[in-house]
């Protein structure tokens with residue numbers, strides 16, 4: 440199995456290459472689009488011969504390394520095929536365009552020796568060198584590099600590593616609007632999500648102000664909304680990166696994998712009672728959290744399991760009876776009267792659905808958690 444991680448490194452990119460690359464990509468797109476035949480359905484008729492001709496044509500006034508042309512052709516073929524598929528499903532809005540100013544650098548165009556990445560710009564003549572050792576946040580324990588992406592400001596490197604995730608210990612995670620509750624090594628832990636909530640709240644207020652503007656200046660407001668939405672997501676991602684790195688490190692320490700909720704079944708619990716936009720965001724947060732935790736754990740050779748979360752906070756972990764809201768965050772079992780914080784109920788159930796644990800351990804945890812809740816109730 441392969442684990443993958445990507446990092447952004449600030450570089451002074453060769454602007455002329457980026458410029459020429461995008462230009463050639465546009466020409467390639469025009470050329471390949473002219474090979475799309477539309478009768479009832481669209482399909483691409485682009486033979487090996489066509490490809491050779493196009494390649495020769497493009498290479499005529501190309502001074503940079505030849506492999507760039509091959510990657511241009513490959514990526515444009517991919518782009519056009521994707522568009523043809525959308526078109527046939529009547530989902531294509533307009534023809535594809537080259538908008539991103541980035542260069543894909545496949546592995547025939549660079550070498551890595553002693554931590555120094557040497558990217559060929561012009562064959563045997565001009566290189567871009569990047570010393571990966573200078574960036575201590577980039578892991579050293581990778582097996583190889585995947586293709587690189589060069590933009591005007593940065594180089595995106597993808598590290599790959601062979602892994603065989605394996606463990607017999609699992610922690611379970613339950614993501615709510617205000618916290619992530621986890622059961623790690625028999626201990627309940629909570630990670631505060633309020634900072635994340637505040638990020639979304641701040642941008643929601645901005646969005647509302649802009650929506651008022653939309654009547655008078657629809658274009659400006661649309662542009663602003665897009666800008667703020669990407670800023671909001673970047674800030675949220677930043678927060679979630681820190682959190683998942685911290686959690687992954689903790690799990691690495693105890694050699695534990697993770698049991699996560701299978702979000703295909705997410706509807707009821709987390710999202711109930713919140714507004715539409717909050718609902719979407721909360722779903723996005725949860726997915727992003729899971730995605731980040733998963734690939735970070737995979738890198739550490741730790742597996743992730745997904746379980747069905749249906750009724751995970753409404754089922755009694757002791758007797759499987761059904762639990763109902765009791766007081767605040769507390770849930771009470773209608774059969775055996777157990778009362779317990781709903782997030783704790785959820786992680787216990789997720790843990791049992793994913794990995795199970797002996798009854799004695801379960802009793803211990805419940806005893807401890809009940810003590811904790813009752814003390815808290817007493818204090819407040």
Ligand SMILES: [Zn+2]
Pocket residue numbers: 755756757758759760772773774775776777
């Ligand atoms: Zn019960």
